[in-house]
Amino acid sequence: xxxxxxxxxxxxxxxxxxxxxxxxxxxxxxxxxxxxxxxxxxxxxxxxxxxxxxxxxxxxxxxxxxxxxxxxxxxxxxxxxxxxxxxxxxxxxxxxxxxxxxxxxxxxxxxxxxxxxxxxxxxxxxxxxxxxxxxxxxxxxxxxxxxxxxxxxxxxxxxxxxxxxxxxxxxxxxxxxxxxxxxxxxxxxxxxxxxxxxxxxxxxxxxxxxxxxxxxxxxxxxxxxxxxxxxxxxxxxxxxxxxxxxxxxxxxxxxxxxxxxxxxxxxxxxxxxxxxxxxxxxxxxxxxxxxxxxxxxxxxxxxxxxxxxxxxxxxxxxxxxxxxxxxxxxxxxxxxxxxxxxxxxxxxxxxxxxxxxxxxxxxxxxxxxxxxxxxxxxxxxxxxxxxxxxxxxxxxxxxxxxxxxxxxxxxxxxxxxxxxxxxxxxxxxxxxxxxxxxxxxxxxxxxxxxxxxxxxxxxxxxxxxxxxxxxxxxxxxxxxxxxxxxxxxxxxxxxxxxxxxxxxxxxxxxxxxxxxxxx
Amino acid sequence: xxxxxxxxxxxxxxxxxxxxxxxxxxxxxxxxxxxxxxxxxxxxxxxxxxxxxxxxxxxxxxxxxxxxxxxxxxxxxxxxxxxxxxxxxxxxxxxxxxxxxxxxxxxxxxxxxxxxxxxxxxxxxxxxxxxxxxxxxxxxxxxxxxxxxxxxxxxxxxxxxxxxxxxxxxxxxxxxxxxxxxxxxxxxxxxxxxxxxxxxxxxxxxxxxxxxxxxxxxxxxxxxxxxxxxxxxxxxxxxxxxxxxxxxxxxxxxxxxxxxxxxxxxxxxxxxxxxxxxxxxxxxxxxxxxxxxxxxxxxxxxxxxxxxxxxxxxxxxxxxxxxxxxxxxxxxxxxxxxxxxxxxxxxxxxxxxxxxxxxxxxxxxxxxxxxxxxxxxxxxxxxxxx
Numbered sequence: 001x002x003x004x005x006x007x008x009x010x011x012x013x014x015x016x017x018x019x020x021x022x023x024x025x026x027x028x029x030x031x032x033x034x035x036x037x038x039x040x041x042x043x044x045x046x047x048x049x050x051x052x053x054x055x056x057x058x059x060x061x062x063x064x065x066x067x068x069x070x071x072x073x074x075x076x077x078x079x080x081x082x083x084x085x086x087x088x089x090x091x092x093x094x095x096x097x098x099x100x101x102x103x104x105x106x107x108x109x110x111x112x113x114x115x116x117x118x119x120x121x122x123x124x125x126x127x128x129x130x131x132x133x134x135x136x137x138x139x140x141x142x143x144x145x146x147x148x149x150x151x152x153x154x155x156x157x158x159x160x161x162x163x164x165x166x167x168x169x170x171x172x173x174x175x176x177x178x179x180x181x182x183x184x185x186x187x188x189x190x191x192x193x194x195x196x197x198x199x200x201x202x203x204x205x206x207x208x209x210x211x212x213x214x215x216x217x218x219x220x221x222x223x224x225x226x227x228x229x230x231x232x233x234x235x236x237x238x239x240x241x242x243x244x245x246x247x248x249x250x251x252x253x254x255x256x257x258x259x260x261x262x263x264x265x266x267x268x269x270x271x272x273x274x275x276x277x278x279x280x281x282x283x284x285x286x287x288x289x290x291x292x293x294x295x296x297x298x299x300x301x302x303x304x305x306x307x308x309x310x311x312x313x314x315x316x317x318x319x320x321x322x323x324x325x326x327x328x329x330x331x332x333x334x335x336x337x338x339x340x341x342x343x344x345x346x347x348x349x350x351x352x353x354x355x356x357x358x359x360x361x362x363x364x365x366x367x368x369x370x371x372x373x374x375x376x377x378x379x380x381x382x383x384x385x386x387x388x389x390x391x392x393x394x395x396x397x398x399x400x401x402x403x404x405x406x407x408x409x410x411x412x413x414x415x416x417x418x419x420x421x422x423x424x425x426x427x428x429x430x431x432x433x434x435x436x437x438x439x440x441x442x443x444x445x446x447x448x449x450x451x452x453x454x455x456x457x458x459x460x461x462x463x464x465x466x467x468x469x470x471x472x473x474x475x476x477x478x479x480x481x482x483x484x485x486x487x488x489x490x491x492x493x494x495x496x497x498x499x500x501x502x503x504x505x506x507x508x509x510x511x512x513x514x515x516x517x518x519x
Numbered sequence: 520x521x522x523x524x525x526x527x528x529x530x531x532x533x534x535x536x537x538x539x540x541x542x543x544x545x546x547x548x549x550x551x552x553x554x555x556x557x558x559x560x561x562x563x564x565x566x567x568x569x570x571x572x573x574x575x576x577x578x579x580x581x582x583x584x585x586x587x588x589x590x591x592x593x594x595x596x597x598x599x600x601x602x603x604x605x606x607x608x609x610x611x612x613x614x615x616x617x618x619x620x621x622x623x624x625x626x627x628x629x630x631x632x633x634x635x636x637x638x639x640x641x642x643x644x645x646x647x648x649x650x651x652x653x654x655x656x657x658x659x660x661x662x663x664x665x666x667x668x669x670x671x672x673x674x675x676x677x678x679x680x681x682x683x684x685x686x687x688x689x690x691x692x693x694x695x696x697x698x699x700x701x702x703x704x705x706x707x708x709x710x711x712x713x714x715x716x717x718x719x720x721x722x723x724x725x726x727x728x729x730x731x732x733x734x735x736x737x738x739x740x741x742x743x744x745x746x747x748x749x750x751x752x753x754x755x756x757x758x759x760x761x762x763x764x765x766x767x768x769x770x771x772x773x774x775x776x777x778x779x780x781x782x783x784x785x786x787x788x789x790x791x792x793x794x795x796x797x798x799x800x801x802x803x804x805x806x807x808x809x810x811x812x813x814x815x816x817x818x819x820x821x822x823x824x825x826x827x828x829x830x831x832x833x834x835x836x837x838x839x840x841x842x843x844x845x846x847x848x849x850x851x852x853x854x855x856x857x858x859x860x861x862x863x864x865x866x867x868x869x870x871x872x873x874x875x876x877x878x879x880x881x882x883x884x885x886x887x888x889x890x891x892x893x894x895x896x897x898x899x900x901x902x903x904x905x
Contacts, residue, residue, distance in 0.1 A: 064556075065553055068549070068552050068553060068556060069549050072545055072548050072549055072552060073545060076541040076544060076545055079541065080537060080538065080541055083529075083537060084529060084534075087528075087529050088528075090526055091524070091526045091527075091528065094524060094525065094526045095524060098524060103522065103523065103524075106522060244523070285528070286528055286529040286534075287529070287534065288528070289531065337528060339528070425775070426818065426819065429636050429637060429639075430557070430558075430635055430636060430637065431556070431557060431558035431573070431574060431575050431607070431635050431636065431637055432556050432557050432558070432635070433637070434575055434577065434605055434607070434637050435555070435556035435557075435558075435607070436556060438605075439552060439555075439556050
């Protein structure tokens with residue numbers, strides 16, 4: 001980056017520790033503070049789980065009261081969140097029906113470019129083709145699209161060759177089409193989507209943006225996973241939200257990821273996990289003040305430039321970029337929900353066991369996002385320009401999110417029964433001991449009512465049935481939600497606990513590339 | 520033409536309102552749920568509404584599809600393939616529990632119900648007509664038991680029943696049938712087992728007499744000592760012992776695992792008699808001064824280390840644990856083979872398993888074999904669903 005570039009970087013983002021990824025990159029008191037923060041989530045999760053076991057043994061009555069309170073809380077939380085899902089479902093449907101091309105007619109958007117970055121590794125040709133074809137079918141002026149196909153040198157010459165082949169095929173369709181090849185082993189980086197994206201941003205700036213003197217403020221950057229297939233009105237919807245938002249250069253724009261590209265081919269387990277992720281994003285669409293960016297999202301190039309294009313040394317780069325922006329802008333940055341879908345792949349493999357392993361690894365990577373909590377709390381202690389209330393609010397809310405992700409399913413479905421098995425003889429003789437499992441079971445059944453809503457919404461978001469698929473599969477799709485208690489434990493709580501425990505012991509994770517569709 | 524979407528996102532104000540509403544619901548629901556799960560109920564029976572405390576009974580049965588009554592009220596059957604009933608919302612006081620089925624003997628017990636406490640109890644129901652499996656010396660090629668020299672008017676099973684096919688013939692020819700290996704095994708069991716016509720009490724005093732004479736003359740050798748030693752019958756930490764012409768179930772392990780029926784929750788002797796019966800109060804009185812089998816005080820309860828078994832005032836020819844069960848005892852009495860429970864709260868239910876005066880019993884590998892009038896049977900203890 002040239003000295004000129006640095007001059008545009010926001011003051012706080014110039015700190016040497018602004019892009020810290022782990023404690024080992026710091027020294028002295030800062031290192032100790034960051035290491036402490038890395039330990040906190042794991043300790044909190046394990047202390048909760050062990051605490052409930054110990055309480056069940058030594059103070060079973062208190063443990064039972066806590067479990068009742070927690071079960072009621074869970075029912076109410078389920079209701080609270082389902083209100084968000086249902087509202088967003090309506091909004092999503094409405095946004096999908098709107099003609100965004102008409103909506104933007106009254107706005108002045110001709111000067112704006114869309115920079116679309118597709119980092120990829122070894123994904124098969126049909127995935128990349130499908131993605132670019134979706135882009136070609138967009139209702140937006142394709143001449144205003146700058147497409148970057150960002151290959152990895154690590155993936156070998158075939159990956160780069162495939163990227164150039166794609167440029168040959170689709171290059172003329174867009175205003176600009178750039179292929180970048182991210183070199184392997186750049187010091188200070190970790191292999192993954194974040195470092196590849198970072199490289200692609202700097203390269204496209206050099207190759208297209210600066211030579212064509214395109215103002216950074218006139219570029220909206222969409223960083224998409226390679227399996228992201230946009231809906232035709234995506235860029236219309238995006239530019240409408242950008243131009244009508246209160247603070248467009250201090251906002252990130254988040255679509256709803258629908259993991260539906262291969263939904264009919266995916267197993268029931270994959271579908272449940274994929275739709276669960278979609279539902280969570282739909283909830284966050286209705287509470288953007290509590291959200292961070294996730295997976296594919298969009299933000300102005302100006303904002304990215306002001307922070308030096310994000311971090312190349314983290315696993316959860318999709319959310320980290322938002323936290324970089326929030327902290328560098330002294331808290332003045334927000335997520336704007338588009339409530340408009342993008343289609344992605346559900347995680348699959350050629351075998352059931354492979355699917356299970358892939359889902360587990362993907363969710364462990366996602367839940368390793370807890371590294372962001374360490375980052376934000378660390379910088380909240382440094383950047384006093386962010387309002388104190390906001391710092392506390394975000395730190396507690398994010399902390400609670402990572403804690404509950406790991407502990408709540410285990411508490412609900414396993415530890416809820418702990419006092420019955422571990423409690424004292426005096427406890428076992430009481431009405432409370434006998435009523436506890438009945439009460440917890442009934443409350444969980446009430447909470448499971450939310451699954452019916454999930455099932456209906458999921459079916460409404462399912463793509464049309466391919467001719468070779470049986471109608472019977474609709475029934476399977478409706479009933480697959482009974483797996484949720486198990487998926488919450490095995491693909492949410494346990495990978496989360498795995499990730500937090502690794503961070504707690506300083507066994508830092510690298511980026512694991514989720515395999516896309518396989519033949 | 521619309522200029523903007525018609526459906527706005529959920530406003531912060533609306534989310535806050537919903538949040539606080541749910542907080543209020545939580546604060547109201549939590550104490551109500553805790554009160555309910557600890558046994559408090561709202562009673563509308565008296566003139567005004569009042570809050571009452573309740574207790575419960577947890578009853579396990581050894582048969583499916585039995586009818587369970589609390590007083591006059593039949594209890595709803597649990598879900599499929601479960602044989603445990605949790606009866607809740609029971610008012611404080613003494614209640615009668617009845618477990619019955621038309622083809623089974625009825626089990627009845629009176630139990631005291633205390634506030635916030637669930638009383639545990641295990642019911643058992645033996646068949647009204649004993650079910651047996653005949654074991655004959657010869658069997659057909661398909662394994663059917665064969666009875667020889669049987670007249671057409673002969674009733675082979677006068678006091679029992681079998682669901683198995685038997686082959687009865689007036690012939691004595693055995694050439695077309697196979698030797699039954701099980702018969703040989705069972706026969707050897709009876710021939711190797713002492714089938715004394717003396718009761719166990721008489722056998723004990725007899726052996727003690729022999730022991731006394733032996734020790735006053737010459738020292739006993741090891742083999743003789745072994746034959747005079749009382750056989751150890753232990754299961755699940757309970758040992759069966761005979762003493763003073765009575766049979767006792769003696770708890771041999773620590774207080775932590777002691778079966779529920781050894782313990783009482785009230786220490787007043789008058790109250791104990793009222794709650795559990797005079798015989799229990801007497802036992803507590805006796806054990807409270809005993810140095811060999813003392814009463815164990817375990818925080819809020821009083822646990823006896825032994826319970827006397829009800830043998831209906833008859834001589835006992837044989838006793839052992841009921842197959843696969845540590846709570847029930849098999850007693851061969853003067854007029855039949857009985858099953859009794861160790862649990863003496865209220866009373867001990869005792870049910871006849873096989874009636875008669877002239878048969879012998881051997882229990883081997885949790886199977887009950889009977890030899891009567893030269894015929895061998897296995898008594899079936901697990902009753903099939905009607």
